[in-house]
Amino acid sequence: MSSAQIEIQLIASLVAIACAIPGTFLVLRKMAMISDAISHSILPGIVIGFFITQDLNSPLLILLAAITGIITVVLVEYIQKTGLVKEDTAIGLVFPILFSIGVILIAKNANDVHLDVDAVLLGELAFTPFDRLLIAGVDVGPKSLWVIGCILLITIGLLFAFFKELKISTFDAGLAASLGFSPAVIHYGLMTVSSVTTVGAFDAVGAILVVALMIAPAATAYLLTTNLKRMLVYAICFGVFSAISGYWLAHWLDASIAGSITTMLGILFLMVYLFAPNKGVIAVLYREKQQRTEVSLLTFLLHLRNHNEEEERHVNHLNEHINWQKVRSKTVLELALKNNMIVIDNHIVSLTEKGTDFTSQAIDYIITNEDSKIEHMKDDFFLFRG
Amino acid sequence: MKNNIAIKVDDLTVAYNYKPVLWDIDLEIPEGVLMAIVGPNGAGKSTLIKSILGILNPIAGSVSIYGKSYEKQRALVAYVPQKGSVDWDFPTTALDVVMMGTYGSLGWIKRPGQKEKKLALEALEKVGMLPFKNRQISQLSGGQQQRIFLARALVQDASIYFMDEPFQGVDATTEIAIINILKELRKANKTVIVVHHDLQTVPEYFDWVTFLNVKKIATGPVKDIFNDDNLTKTYGINYKVSIQE
Ligand SMILES: Nc1ncnc2c1ncn2[C@@H]1O[C@H](COP(=O)(O)OP(=O)(O)OP(=O)(O)O)[C@@H](O)[C@H]1O
Ligand SMILES: [Mg+2]
Numbered sequence: 001m002s003s004a005q006i007e008i009q010l011i012a013s014l015v016a017i018a019c020a021i022p023g024t025f026l027v028l029r030k031m032a033m034i035s036d037a038i039s040h041s042i043l044p045g046i047v048i049g050f051f052i053t054q055d056l057n058s059p060l061l062i063l064l065a066a067i068t069g070i071i072t073v074v075l076v077e078y079i080q081k082t083g084l085v086k087e088d089t090a091i092g093l094v095f096p097i098l099f100s101i102g103v104i105l106i107a108k109n110a111n112d113v114h115l116d117v118d119a120v121l122l123g124e125l126a127f128t129p130f131d132r133l134l135i136a137g138v139d140v141g142p143k144s145l146w147v148i149g150c151i152l153l154i155t156i157g158l159l160f161a162f163f164k165e166l167k168i169s170t171f172d173a174g175l176a177a178s179l180g181f182s183p184a185v186i187h188y189g190l191m192t193v194s195s196v197t198t199v200g201a202f203d204a205v206g207a208i209l210v211v212a213l214m215i216a217p218a219a220t221a222y223l224l225t226t227n228l229k230r231m232l233v234y235a236i237c238f239g240v241f242s243a244i245s246g247y248w249l250a251h252w253l254d255a256s257i258a259g260s261i262t263t264m265l266g267i268l269f270l271m272v273y274l275f276a277p278n279k280g281v282i283a284v285l286y287r288e289k290q291q292r293t294e295v296s297l298l299t300f301l302l303h304l305r306n307h308n309e310e311e312e313r314h315v316n317h318l319n320e321h322i323n324w325q326k327v328r329s330k331t332v333l334e335l336a337l338k339n340n341m342i343v344i345d346n347h348i349v350s351l352t353e354k355g356t357d358f359t360s361q362a363i364d365y366i367i368t369n370e371d372s373k374i375e376h377m378k379d380d381f382f383l384f385r386g
Numbered sequence: 387m388k389n390n391i392a393i394k395v396d397d398l399t400v401a402y403n404y405k406p407v408l409w410d411i412d413l414e415i416p417e418g419v420l421m422a423i424v425g426p427n428g429a430g431k432s433t434l435i436k437s438i439l440g441i442l443n444p445i446a447g448s449v450s451i452y453g454k455s456y457e458k459q460r461a462l463v464a465y466v467p468q469k470g471s472v473d474w475d476f477p478t479t480a481l482d483v484v485m486m487g488t489y490g491s492l493g494w495i496k497r498p499g500q501k502e503k504k505l506a507l508e509a510l511e512k513v514g515m516l517p518f519k520n521r522q523i524s525q526l527s528g529g530q531q532q533r534i535f536l537a538r539a540l541v542q543d544a545s546i547y548f549m550d551e552p553f554q555g556v557d558a559t560t561e562i563a564i565i566n567i568l569k570e571l572r573k574a575n576k577t578v579i580v581v582h583h584d585l586q587t588v589p590e591y592f593d594w595v596t597f598l599n600v601k602k603i604a605t606g607p608v609k610d611i612f613n614d615d616n617l618t619k620t621y622g623i624n625y626k627v628s629i630q631e
Contacts, residue, residue, distance in 0.1 A: 028476060083403060161495050168486050172472040175538075178439045178465045179490035180457075226477045226522035 004129040009247050011128050011145050012261065015201045016213050016239030018152040021159055022194040023214030024235050027222060028170050033088060034073065034191075035214045037095040039198045039207040041072040043102025046199065051109065057131070057143045062199045069195025070188065072098060123206025125247075125257040144204040151200040155193055159232075166190070167228055209258040213239055216265035223276045238268055296332045301341060301359045304351045315347045390417035391452075392546055392577040393438065398447035400430070400437045407433055411447070411602050415579065417545075420572045421594035422582040422608075425620055429599040431581045432468055435548050439465055451546065461491060464544035466535045468551050468581070474524040480534050481519040484509055487541035502541075509537035514563065529556035536564060546577045553584065565591050588612055 026035055045068030049061030072094055079090040128144040140146070159166070165186055169176035173183040194214070201210045221234035246261030253260065274281050304313060311317060315333070333349075336342045341355030351359070395413035399406055408430040415421060423431050436442045438449050440456045451459040464487070487509070488502040510516045513533040518526060523534065532552055539547055547568075553561050568578050568591075582588060588595060588608060595612050597603035597620040604616045 028473070081403075164489055164492070164497055165494065167478070168489055170473070171476045171478060171483075172467070172486070174436070174441055174467045174471050175465065175486060177441045178460070178463065180460050181489070181494070222477070226479065228477045231477050 005247075005251075007129045007142050007145060008125050008257070009244050011142065011148060011204055012125060012243035012247060012257070013240045014145070014148045014152050015205050015210075016217070016243040017236050018148055018155055018197045018201065019210060019213035020217045020235040020239040021155050021232065022190060022197060024218040024221070024228075024232050025166055025170055025190055026194065026214060027218040028228075029190075032215045032219075033091050034076070035194060035198070036211050037072050037076065037091045038069040038191075038195050039202065039211050041095040041098035041102075042066070042068045042195065042199055042202070042207075043099050044068055044105060045102075046202070047102050047105040047109075056203045057147050062147070062196060065199040066192060066195040068098065069198060070191055073188075073191045123202060123204055123209060123258055125204055128204050147200050148204065151197055155197065158189070158193060162186070162189070205261075206258050209262055212262045212265050213243075216262075216269055217242070220265075220269045220272045223272050223279045238265075242268055293331055293335065297335055298359070298362055300332050300336065301351065301355055302363070304342065304349060305356060305359050310348050313349045315344065315349060391415070392417040392419075393579075394450045394453075395434075395438065396448050396450075398434075398437060398444050398449065400433050400442055400444045402433075406445070407600065408437070408444075409601050411598075413596065413602060413605055415577060415594070415596075415605075417577050418572060418575045419594035420568055420578045420580070420592050421596060422580055422588050422592040423596045423598055424582055424585060424588065425598040425603075426622075429620075431598055432550050434598065435465070435550055435579070435581065439463065439548065462545040464539040464542035464547045466539045466547070466549040466552055469528070469532070469554055474531075476523070478523060479520050480515060480523060480526065481506055481510065483523055483534055484537045484541055487538040490542060505541045505543075506537070509540040510534075512540060512567065513537045528554075529560045532556050533560065533564070536567065540567070544576070547571060547579065549578070549580045551581050551583065553582070585617065 023035070026032055042065040045065035046056075046061065049058070049064035050056060052064070053061050055061065075094045076087065076090045079085060079093060080087050085093070129142050131143045132139050133141060133143045133146050165176070165181045168179070169181055169183040169186040176183050176186070197214075198207070198210050201213075205213070217235040217238035218231070220238050221231045224234055225231050242261050242264040246264040247257055249255070249264060250257040250260035272280065275283075277283055307313060333342075333344075336355070337344070339354075339358075340352055341358055342349050343352055391414050393413070393415040395411055398408060398411040398413075400408040407428075411434065423434065425431050433442065437444050438451075438456065440449075449456060451462060456463070481503075484506040485498050485502055488498055488505060492498060492502070507516065507519070510519055513536050515530060515533050515537060518530060523531060526534065532554070536549075536552060539549070549568075552564055556564070568580070571578050572593075580592070582592070589612060592608055594606070595608050596605040597611075597616050599620045599622075603620045604611045
């Protein structure tokens with residue numbers, strides 16, 4: 001690997017981490033669309049900043065553009081508060097206007113400089129290693145690396161300091177307010193971090209990839225865990241994985257790096273969506289099928305327990321008695337036999353001792369919902385997995 | 387009679403989008419009472435609690451808690467919100483939610499540790515939810531969720547408890563369990579304020595009551611003011627509740 005290749009992957013990975021952190025909270029706050037709005041409406045801020053500083057990586061430019069991001073959020077909330085339109089409509093009203101102001105500003109004034117709409121939307125990771133930061137004449141690495149590195153450090157610092165506050169205000173804004181953690185302060189803090197990250201990353205990766213890196217890894221992680229810390233870690237891992245694998249995909253296909261990273265993000269989400277162990281589509285379908293079988297089994301065992309008459313327990317008769325359209329009675333009979341819960345004697349089914357015990361325990365559990373009672377049955381039966 | 391005033395509300399008017407939903411409320415709640423707030427849907431019961439807690443800003447009037455502003459007395463107050471005000475799909479467990487009750491005493495930045503965890507476990511035990519401590523909260527039933535929120539208020543170890551419809555959708559056993567915990571709190575001279583819809587049980591559960599419907603209709607001891615007259619004024623129709631002695 002050449003040093004340029006390493007630098008590109010490093011920049012992409014740092015951007016991925018810097019995006020995944022605020023992205024996780026945006027996803028949990030159901031504010032994914034806001035990141036889209038911010039990423040587009042910062043354009044006028046960037047253009048104006050560029051006129052003033054003539055440098056796309058200047059801190060002043062980042063600050064100006066981030067302020068545009070905050071203005072977007074405030075405007076969206078203001079329009080929404082009038083109660084005339086919903087949040088998504090408000091977002092749809094605000095950002096195209098700000099974005100087009102940016103486009104007009106570029107068209108009018110910046111035709112001859114290195115700033116065009118394509119670059120803003122798509123960025124160009126491949127060029128990042130060429131724009132070096134020189135300190136006292138010494139080359140210390142690509143400028144983008146320093147910019148995004150600083151933003152990432154600040155983001156991580158804020159995350160560690162305010163993790164508890166972010167968690168509580170996202171989960172329960174009412175409680176946060178009543179405990180003295182102003183949800184508004186935390187909200188605008190998060191919006192500021194999102195805006196700064198977007199601006200800092202846009203030059204390297206473009207607005208579209210920033211949105212993808214904020215939302216997709218977090219949405220993927222959300223499918224895999226019920227623990228916020230883990231969700232953050234997973235989101236970061238997915239982001240970095242997509243950044244690096246996307247880079248090599250682009251290398252291999254000779255395609256756009258940002259496009260390839262976005263593709264990897266999509267593929268990763270799709271895989272997890274299908275194969276996640278608990279919330280994945282396949283797991284859910286499989287579990288439903290198992291549960292159907294097990295509910296039928298239980299119904300069947302219960303029926304046996306409640307009826308001593310032989311005609312009620314005849315194999316053929318059972319088919320009519322229990323509603324088994326969805327599960328073939330053979331499956332259930334076999335399952336019960338395999339687990340030694342019933343014996344079949346001359347077409348008459350009866351419960352074994354184990355079957356009787358199991359039935360009472362299962363009923364007990366369903367009524368009381370006390371986990372200790374069925375600890376030992378959990379491995380065999382889906383029904384009892386909470 | 388009790389003479390320490392826990393909460394004092396003066397001329398409180400609260401509006402959403404400049405449309406007042408609470409008009410000129412005056413209220414004095416003595417320390418150590420178990421008080422019901424009753425009134426029809428949309429009467430402003432939740433709004434009243436939220437304004438006392440500083441979650442909403444009133445357009446007029448003031449609130450004091452033991453003579454000082456809420457901001458100064460925050461540590462004295464715990465709050466169980468009406469169901470549905472939290473994100474149930476949030477990646478967090480029952481234990482974690484209860485721990486959040488300790489965040490207030492920690493303040494900004496400081497993180498919860500072993501001591502906070504122990505408090506949370508004790509509270510879970512008290513409401514009978516210890517076996518569910520590691521469940522994701524959306525996988526709990528409505529009544530179980532309610533108990534988790536009660537536990538969260540208990541760890542706050544406050545002097546004043548606000549509960550917005552804690553009995554909504556809970557079974558009889560849970561309701562009795564909750565009311566027993568509330569009565570214990572009162573015994574410890576805590577003030578408990580509960581938004582309550584089941585008028586039949588008011589005399590049995592509470593010793594103090596406030597009738598609210600946009601305006602305050604009446605407030606005082608249940609035995610003095612819980613009568614058909616006030617109920618009719620509050621609910622607008624002829625109301626008959628026979629109080630069993
Ligand atoms: N966020 C809001 N924006 C606008 N109006 C609101 C808002 N929340 C409540 N209201 C209105 O304020 C009034 C009082 O609402 P509040 O929630 O306090 O009623 P409540 O007494 O708690 O009713 P319930 O018994 O249904 O819980 C209602 O008319 C309601 O429609
Ligand atoms: Mg209410």
